[in-house]
Amino acid sequence: MQSVMWKQAVEWLAAAARDPQECKREWDYGTGMALVEAGRYWDVLSVPDRLGLLALDYLWRDPLKVPPGPTLVDCAARRVGFFLPPDPVSEWVGSGVRHVGRGSWVAVPPPYRPAGRLEWLVPPDGTGSLHAPGTLESALREATETLAVLAPVSAEHAVADCW
DSSP, X not given: OHHHHHHHHHHHHHTXXXXXXXXXXHHHHSSSOEEEESSSSOEEEEEEHHHHHHXXXXXXXXXXXXXXXXXXXXXXXXXXXXXXXXXXXXXXXXXXXXXXXXXXEEEEOOTTSOBTTEEEEEOOOSSOOOOOHHHHHXXXXXXXXXXXXXXXHHHHHHHHHHO
């Protein structure tokens, strides 16, 4: 069952590449990363890692319910990318928030392993499940509010550590 899921996930993700066969070869024999096009099957909402990890934690509150959408982390850039339905007219607003849609390319590892600085926090499952924009927006809003409360505490703690 697991191998069927990975095969479906590979096919689903590779379908967004210009050449799906070359994409799969790159995953298996190249750098382990491939460029896939956003805007056709999905868009990506890229946010700073602290915000994204906290929002993902909120989405995962119910331990029996895995967040539905693929979620990617770029450890070097310190960003989290949430895959959501394509929406060329949506406007996501926030500090450090980037909406990646039609005409953009995203580097992704294969669904079954990390590659370099890229790793799936929630890998695609091959069904086409994506994050619901409204649910994601609520989680990001809640995470933003939590981080705003924690920021003054972190600053005080940093000053206290200097003494």
